[in-house]
Amino acid sequence: MxxxxxxxxxxxxxxxINAEHKRTPxxxxxxxxxxxxxxxxxxxxxxxxxxxxxxxxxxxGTNTNLKLKSMAVQFxxxxxxxxxxxxxxxxxxxxxxxxxxxxxxxxxxxxxxxLAFVAVGRLCKLLPALAVRDxxxxxxxxDLLPKESNENKLAIxxxxxxxxxxxxxxxxxxxxxxxxxxxxxxxxxxxxxxxxALHFADVVFLPNNLSSRYCMLLATGDVSEEIRNEAxxxxxxxxxxxxxxxxxxxxxxxxxxxxxFVDMLSFIQTKAESRLSSNAKVIVGTHTLPFNAAAFxxxxxxLHMCLMYGAGELPDIESATxxxxxxxxxxxxxxxxxxxxxxxxxxxxxxxxxxxxIQQFLSTTRNSLVMMCLLELVAVAxxxxxxxxxxxxxxxxxxxxxxxxxxxxxxxxLFGIVVxxxxxxxxxxxxxxxxxxxxxxxxxxxxxGSMLAVGYILQKWAASPVKKNIALTHVQEAAKSIAVLxxxxxxxxxxxxxxxxxxxxxxxxxxxPPGELDSKDSSLATTAAVVNVLFAKLTSxxxxxxxxxxxxxxxxxxxxxxxSFPWRRQILEKLLDSQPKQVExxxxxxxxxxxxxxxxxxxxxxxxxxxTEKDYxxxxxxxxxxxxxxxxLEQLLKTYTISSNPLVRQCACVxxxxxxxxxxxxxxxxxxxxxxxTSFIGLLxxxxxxxxxxxxxxxxxxxxxxxxxxxQLLINELLNTLMTGxxxxxxxxxxxxxxxxxxxxxxxxxxxxxxxxxELCGLASHLNQPDLIYKFMHLANHHAMxxxxxxxxxxxxIIANQARDQLEPHLSKIIPRLYRYQYDPNVKIQQAMTRVxxxxxxxxxxxxxxxxxxxxxxxxxNLTNNMWRTRESCCLALNDFLRGRPLDxxxxxxxxxxxxxxxxxxxxxxxxxxAAEICLLTLARVCTKMCDPNYGKVGIDAMQLVLPVILQNxxxxxxxEIRSLRCFISLQA
Numbered sequence: 001m002x003x004x005x006x007x008x009x010x011x012x013x014x015x016x017i018n019a020e021h022k023r024t025p026x027x028x029x030x031x032x033x034x035x036x037x038x039x040x041x042x043x044x045x046x047x048x049x050x051x052x053x054x055x056x057x058x059x060x061g062t063n064t065n066l067k068l069k070s071m072a073v074q075f076x077x078x079x080x081x082x083x084x085x086x087x088x089x090x091x092x093x094x095x096x097x098x099x100x101x102x103x104x105x106x107x108x109x110x111x112x113x114x115l116a117f118v119a120v121g122r123l124c125k126l127l128p129a130l131a132v133r134d135x136x137x138x139x140x141x142x143d144l145l146p147k148e149s150n151e152n153k154l155a156i157x158x159x160x161x162x163x164x165x166x167x168x169x170x171x172x173x174x175x176x177x178x179x180x181x182x183x184x185x186x187x188x189x190x191x192x193x194x195x196x197a198l199h200f201a202d203v204v205f206l207p208n209n210l211s212s213r214y215c216m217l218l219a220t221g222d223v224s225e226e227i228r229n230e231a232x233x234x235x236x237x238x239x240x241x242x243x244x245x246x247x248x249x250x251x252x253x254x255x256x257x258x259x260x261f262v263d264m265l266s267f268i269q270t271k272a273e274s275r276l277s278s279n280a281k282v283i284v285g286t287h288t289l290p291f292n293a294a295a296f297x298x299x300x301x302x303l304h305m306c307l308m309y310g311a312g313e314l315p316d317i318e319s320a321t322x323x324x325x326x327x328x329x330x331x332x333x334x335x336x337x338x339x340x341x342x343x344x345x346x347x348x349x350x351x352x353x354x355x356x357x358i359q360q361f362l363s364t365t366r367n368s369l370v371m372m373c374l375l376e377l378v379a380v381a382x383x384x385x386x387x388x389x390x391x392x393x394x395x396x397x398x399x400x401x402x403x404x405x406x407x408x409x410x411x412x413x414l415f416g417i418v419v420x421x422x423x424x425x426x427x428x429x430x431x432x433x434x435x436x437x438x439x440x441x442x443x444x445x446x447x448x449g450s451m452l453a454v455g456y457i458l459q460k461w462a463a464s465p466v467k468k469n470i471a472l473t474h475v476q477e478a479a480k481s482i483a484v485l486x487x488x489x490x491x492x493x494x495x496x497x498x499x500x501x502x503x504x505x506x507x508x509x510x511x512x513p514p515g516e517l518d519s520k521d522s523s524l525a526t527t528a529a530v531v532n533v534l535f536a537k538l539t540s541x542x543x544x545x546x547x548x549x550x551x552x553x554x555x556x557x558x559x560x561x562x563x564s565f566p567w568r569r570q571i572l573e574k575l576l577d578s579q580p581k582q583v584e585x586x587x588x589x590x591x592x593x594x595x596x597x598x599x600x601x602x603x604x605x606x607x608x609x610x611x612t613e614k615d616y617x618x619x620x621x622x623x624x625x626x627x628x629x630x631x632x633l634e635q636l637l638k639t640y641t642i643s644s645n646p647l648v649r650q651c652a653c654v655x656x657x658x659x660x661x662x663x664x665x666x667x668x669x670x671x672x673x674x675x676x677x678t679s680f681i682g683l684l685x686x687x688x689x690x691x692x693x694x695x696x697x698x699x700x701x702x703x704x705x706x707x708x709x710x711x712q713l714l715i716n717e718l719l720n721t722l723m724t725g726x727x728x729x730x731x732x733x734x735x736x737x738x739x740x741x742x743x744x745x746x747x748x749x750x751x752x753x754x755x756x757x758x759e760l761c762g763l764a765s766h767l768n769q770p771d772l773i774y775k776f777m778h779l780a781n782h783h784a785m786x787x788x789x790x791x792x793x794x795x796x797x798i799i800a801n802q803a804r805d806q807l808e809p810h811l812s813k814i815i816p817r818l819y820r821y822q823y824d825p826n827v828k829i830q831q832a833m834t835r836v837x838x839x840x841x842x843x844x845x846x847x848x849x850x851x852x853x854x855x856x857x858x859x860x861x862n863l864t865n866n867m868w869r870t871r872e873s874c875c876l877a878l879n880d881f882l883r884g885r886p887l888d889x890x891x892x893x894x895x896x897x898x899x900x901x902x903x904x905x906x907x908x909x910x911x912x913x914x915a916a917e918i919c920l921l922t923l924a925r926v927c928t929k930m931c932d933p934n935y936g937k938v939g940i941d942a943m944q945l946v947l948p949v950i951l952q953n954x955x956x957x958x959x960x961e962i963r964s965l966r967c968f969i970s971l972q973a
Contacts, residue, residue: 028063035071038078045082051075052091056098066109073102073115080122092127096120100137110148114155117141121162128166135177138163142181142197146190153192160196164203178204179211186215187280191224198227202234208256210267217268217302221295228294235302238314258309262337262350265303269353284364293365300358304373307333307354320372320410324608331380331610338384351377355388362399368406371399375414379609382421382460389414390422393431400449405492408449416456425468428461432474439481448496451485454478455500462507463607476511479504483512483524486533494537495550501530502554506604509562517567531558531567538578548580549588556592560602563625572596572628576635579651583690586651590658597628598663613662621666630668633659637672641679650691653683657698664705673710677702811840815851816858823876825869825911848881855881856893863900868909875904875915879922897923 026034038044038054045051058064058072076095079088102108102116124131131138141156141163148156167178182204185197198219205212219231238257258264272290275281282289289296301317308315308326311333316322337351358374361367378385389396396418399411419431435457438450458475461468482504485497504510515526524530537543537551552575559568575593580586595602601620603613636659640652660676663669669676680702683695818840821833841847848855859881863874878897901923904916 025057028065028068031058031068032071035068035075039071039074042082045075045079046084046087048083048087048091051079051083052094055095059098059102066112069102069108069112070115073099073112073119076119077122080119080126085126088126092123092130096123096130099123110152113148114152117152117155117159118162121159124163124166128169131163131166132170132174135174135181139181139184142185142188142193145192145196157192157196161199161203164200167204170204182215183211186218191222191227194219194222194224195227195230198231198234206256207238208259210259210264213259213264213302214267214271217299218291218295220298221292232298235298238305256309257314258306261303261306261310264306265350265354265357268299268303269357272357287360287364289360289364293361296361297365297367297370300361300370300373303354303357304376317369320406323372323376327376327380327609328612328615330376334377334381335384338381351381351385352388355385359392366399366402366404366407368404368410371407371410371414375410375417376609378414379417382417382609386418386421389418393418397449400453401443401445402449403445405448408445409452412449412452413456415453417460419453419457420460420464425470428457428468429470429474432457432470432478436478436481439485444490444492447485448492451482451493451496451500454482455503459503459507462504472511475508479511480525483530486524486530486537491544491547494547498534498547498550498554502550502557505554506557506560509565510558514566517570527558528567531555531571535574538574545582545585549585552578552585552588552592556595556602557604559596559599560604561600563599563627565599568596568599568628572632576640579648581647583654586654587658589651590655591662593632593655594629594659594662597632599627600625601627603662617663618665621663629659629663629666633668633672633676637675637679641683646686646688646691649683649686650688650694653680653686653691653694653698656680657694657701660698660701660705664701669705670710673702673706811847812851812854814840815847816854819848819851819855819881820859820862820870820873820877823873823880825872860893860896860900863904868907868912871904871907872909872912872915875901875912875919879915879919882919882922882926894923894927 035054035058055072055075058068058075061068076099079095099116099119103113103120105113120137138160141160145153145156167175170178178200182197182201185193186201188194188197198216201212201215207213213235216231216235219227220235222228222231275290276288280290282292284293291299305315305317308330311326311330313326313329316326334351338349340349355374355377358370358377361370362374378389393415396411396415399407400415402408402411419428423431432454435450435454438446439454441447441450458478461470479501482497482500485493486501488494488497501510510527510530512525512527512530515528517528517531519526519528524533534551534555537547538555540548543551555571555575559565559571572593575589575596578589580589595604598620601617601623603616603620605620606613606616636652636656640648641656643649643652656676656679660669677699680695680698683691684699686692686695818833818837822830822837824830824833837844855877859874859878862870863878865871865874878901901916901920905913905920907913907916
């Protein structure tokens with residue numbers, strides 16, 4: 001330390017000292033030689049104030065040059081990384097003034113000024129108070145962005161990025177200045193200023209800050225594509241643009257991901273009014289808007305997200321289906337807002353203001369997602385909001401006949417709600433007459449929009465508690481006009497016809513003559529003819545998957561409103577015999593089977609906008625009314641799950657999973673839980689991997705649905721089956737299909753997969769908590785299918801989170817065995833255990849270091865296990881364990897490892913011998929490194945422990961490979 005002080009003192013500007021101690025400073029050449037060493041020395045950076053003298057002498061001394069100045073600025077970098085905060089705090093302002101002086105001197109070289117910009121950023125990052133006290137400096141950096149050279153622009157961007165975190169902890173008065181800084185730059189003419197303002201807003205402010213979110217929303221309409229994309233990514237970062245199944249929020253969390261809906265709406269309205277009276281307004285035809293179309297769209301979508309977040313769920317705007325699934329949660333919150341006059345100066349309610357904003361946008365731009373936001377808002381409180389659109393039916397009809405398919409669908413549903421709720425009987429009849437006439441038009445858009453609107457009008461009218469008289473002839477004529485288009489060659493019209501008939505059928509019996517199911521009538525004038533056409537589409541190879549799925553859905557809806565529907569049993573049998581190969585259609589079939597079997601108890605009967613499926617089923621399943629669910633379960637358990645056809649078993653497994661998941665509380669399901677588990681256990685050993693995984697998920701659901709007594713019975717049954725290998729014997733006849741088409745030549749993996757569950761079972765038993773086997777099964781399998789729209793509906797991601805929480809207290813017992821299982825020679829076990837490991841362990845290296853002793857003891861105790869798979873997995877696990885981590889704490893175990901591995905090297909199984917040899921070589925390298933005398937006391941201890949074992953065991957061993965290994969290690973040691 002003293003040496004560095006003298007070097008700094010003697011080489012550069014003189015300090016105020018006695019005359020006899022004065023020395024002439026070194027010349028420029030010597031300074032250039034010495035400075036590179038100073039830039040590498042941590043000690044030199046801590047020699048203050050001498051280091052400051054060096055910097056300023058190089059910058060402003062008499063014999064300086066550009067190279068010295070550049071090194072001086074780099075020395076500032078070095079101080080920021082190497083000097084302690086306590087020492088830097090007093091000199092920080094001095095260094096900052098020096099750097100800003102370099103920046104302000106335009107006569108300096110551009111490169112030097114660029115270095116100085118970054119130096120300012122680093123100083124402010126180390127000492128945030130420097131930036132907080134001088135916000136004007138930050139604004140000056142924004143102002144310089146368009147004026148500097150390209151290299152310096154990058155330097156300024158880096159400086160601003162480094163400075164931004166300094167403002168995170170600001171309180172309200174100072175924070176307003178930063179908001180003003182961002183606001184003034186977000187609409188600047190230079191793209192770089194806008195980009196950095198966007199970055200500044202993201203770093204400095206919390207996600208619930210109104211001003212920063214508004215700036216980001218403005219940036220989503222930027223002319224620069226790069227800025228638009230960045231703004232979109234930031235504004236949706238809370239939940240992601242492709243969010244899967246949303247989760248209920250923890251309202252006790254301190255950090256809010258979105259601002260309050262009312263506050264954000266009020267803020268945007270204020271800004272919109274201000275912009276309308278300024279040059280920032282946007283004129284589209286005869287309309288004047290406060291924002292351009294891109295920004296306005298994102299503002300409305302973001303307000304929807306704030307509204308959903310305020311309701312208590314993470315918003316999911318991936319699709320109309322996901323938005324509709326969240327609507328019941330929103331309904332409660334919207335009604336609360338409508339009751340509270342949280343108003344602006346005009347005294348209008350927040351929800352009504354939001355409606356006006358949406359209408360203002362849609363008047364100039366057609367956007368299906370914004371229309372979906374409008375539909376959802378009106379639908380969840382139609383009794384209070386639908387009347388506002390009664391005089392806007394012509395406006396809505398323009399969207400119904402739009403060229404965009406999704407726009408027509410959403411607009412038609414909104415039109416149907418407004419007509420059914422807002423008009424009286426005669427006016428509804430008049431609207432129906434016009435729409436039925438339009439269905440017969442040749443224009444695809446008009447036919448499509450009108451047909452959907454008819455279905456939604458009649459559904460809402462029939463489900464409404466307020467009965468409005470409509471002549472039956474109008475209803476029948478409407479149903480006939482829709483049914484005719486089931487035979488259309490246009491898939492869009494067929495899909496719409498299925499949708500419209502399904503909506504109509506879930507609220508009132510299909511208003512057509514019954515007819516005969518065996519009849520070959522093709523006029524589609526009877527209910528039987530409609531059912532036959534839907535049957536044909538279900539089994540036709542010419543129809544698209546979307547049409548098949550919609551036909552299945554419509555068939556189920558025909559059975560739900562009226563338990564006396566004459567062909568309910570036939571529909572169930574037809575659905576059971578359909579056995580689709582596509583997994584998505586299979587899940588749709590499972591839903592349809594469940595709903596058709598439940599009849600009037602089906603969740604299809606509910607108002608999808610205000611009532612969740614779970615809440616409806618909880619209430620409807622308490623009814624004593626008979627249904628077909630016992631019959632359906634009997635068919636699945638006694639016929640389909642034990643079929644010799646692999647495809648049939650897979651279909652039955654999906655259907656059984658759907659029934660248990662959706663209606664597990666039904667009395668028929670509760671009584672059959674042991675038999676359902678037995679069926680799922682049998683399917684665990686199926687040759688099809690997807691069937692295996694669905695069965696494992698089903699077992700977890702079965703366990704969750706039972707009471708305590710049932711759970712104990714289920715656990716005992718599962719353990720007995722997995723540990724003993726007892727399986728149901730399948731009867732084989734001359735008609736049995738042993739292999740599915742294309743399956744010959746493929747490896748059968750059923751038994752391998754069953755051994756996976758045996759290992760999981762052993763892991764649960766080791767913890768003395770056999771019920772954990774169900775949780776392990778959830779974590780061990782995760783097919784990509786569960787991320788699909790249908791698969792995500794089962795909510796297995798939530799179950800996996802619960803499994804992690806339940807298993808966390810047992811990590812000390814689970815981790816050692818789980819670590820070893822990842823190296824099992826059985827690929828199925830290896831993959832399953834790796835998935836469990838990844839689910840439980842966020843940081844693999846940290847977890848291994850934490851449980852190092854436990855893992856090593858487990859490996860040592862199993863290296864001589866009587867199962868070759870276990871011995872081999874231990875060798876492979878130990879090989880990985882020994883590499884890349886300090887082993888000072890396990891030195892005492894090295895002799896034991898040598899003794900056992902030398903024995904295992906002579907194993908009867910060749911693969912075990914190979915694994916042991918690989919592990920021995922790794923152990924040899926580790927010991928060679930640890931036995932180095934320079935390794936300290938640990939090295940000496942390792943030498944004393946390891947060398948005798950190698951010499952004794954190696955000399956006596958008859959294997960030439962081991963004797964050569966002993967010679968190699970002895971020479972290295």
